[in-house]
Amino acid sequence: MNRLSPIDAAQAFIEKHFPTCQGALLAGSVSRGEATDTSDLDIVVFDKNLASAYRESLIDFDWPIELFVHNLTSYNVFFEDDCKRARPSLPRMVSEGIILKDEGVINTIKQEARHLLQAGPENWSEEIITTKRYFITDALDDFIGASDRGEELLIANTLTELVSEFVLRTNKQWIGESKWIIRSLRQYDEAFTEQFVRAFDLFYRTGEKGKVIQLVHTVLSPHGGTLFNGFSLGKEA
Template sequence: MGEINKLSAIEAAHQFIHKYFPYCQGALLAGSVVRGEATETSDLDIVIFNHTISSSYRESLIEFGWAIEVFVHNLSSYKHFFKNDVERARPSLPRMISEGIILRDVGMMDSIKKEANELLANGPAEWSAETIKTKRYFITDALDDFIGCSNRAEEIFIASTLAELVSEFVLRTNQKWIGASKWIVRALRNYEEDFANHFVEVFDHFYRTGEKKPVIELVDQVLEPFGGRLFHGFLLGKK
């Protein structure tokens, strides 16, 4: 009965803002409900801009039949998060603001959205040759562990580490944004659909069958344009 009477995402977001942030200068509804990807467990991501807030914060609540994640900023604090998101190459806040539906605006949301859109379009900083070399080494190290491991339980977790390292390498060497959890595969698909599908198939095949060869071949294909695996001669921190 509760589900039948559940408010729509937009209506719930409007009521939430009216109840908790009636005097805010701007508000956005973002996340899966905006992208048309909502599931039964999806929450509402709401971004608030309020000049009376001294520092940014995040809060989780259940209101109006929805789990709600609210991200509260003043009119300058969001810039610090933009900067941090660029440095880590995971544009969480810029993406929310870019895709978000404006729920309230006193005349500043267009400029903040423009900042977010420009940041997303520019992509993350290019990796240096030294960073690429270091990443090659750590991928090689994980791959060697994967190849040599005969313990099924350990193999599963090494494969998970390898998948994360390789996905990051592919995306960053192509100056694309990375992600975590479900955003890893989304970031790969944003980069190249065919590669993303192959990447998922290779690791899914390993998890189902235990066959390592396709994973090893994929890793070698990714590393090959940059010099392949790296172990001998790698230095880190030596003066």
């Protein structure tokens, strides 16, 4: 397909649809130099005349486009919500984004995003860590005891999410979804990430559970290990 380059297409899109906006960024895999054949264009727009923020998916200039449109204050709510979830999607896009247009607003917004990213998420309380230990233990026991292949696969998927979240949050790191799980792990500790991938890959390929079981125990050990006996949630004194 003969189409405009990502940056040219994004700039043409802004000129066509948002000619009076105050700022625009091209974010996502294209801005990081990680684009694939299925990559889309993540475009963030700042328009002071917009009443409220919105998101839209469309195709233009032969490119699939994910559009994130804000006025000059609405993005702050999304920054805050993303950080509370420990999944800083919008701050990451703004921080990494290539400037397509700027009428003096982008640098300030980028600085805000970078400050949030550098600060990291809030620390987990001991109560949260205890609760997460229990749910990981419960999933691990199910994993060890399962003999149905379909159940084993789905429990393993649950463990990948619970364990990756636990490792990252107990080390004050941002988490992610889907491909951002492994990216977040690699940003934190490449050696651990390789161990994590090898353990689950071995299970998915051969059904061998030992490496996954060992990995979970290693992750929980600094925080008291697995937890079942004595765990209580919501009980009144």
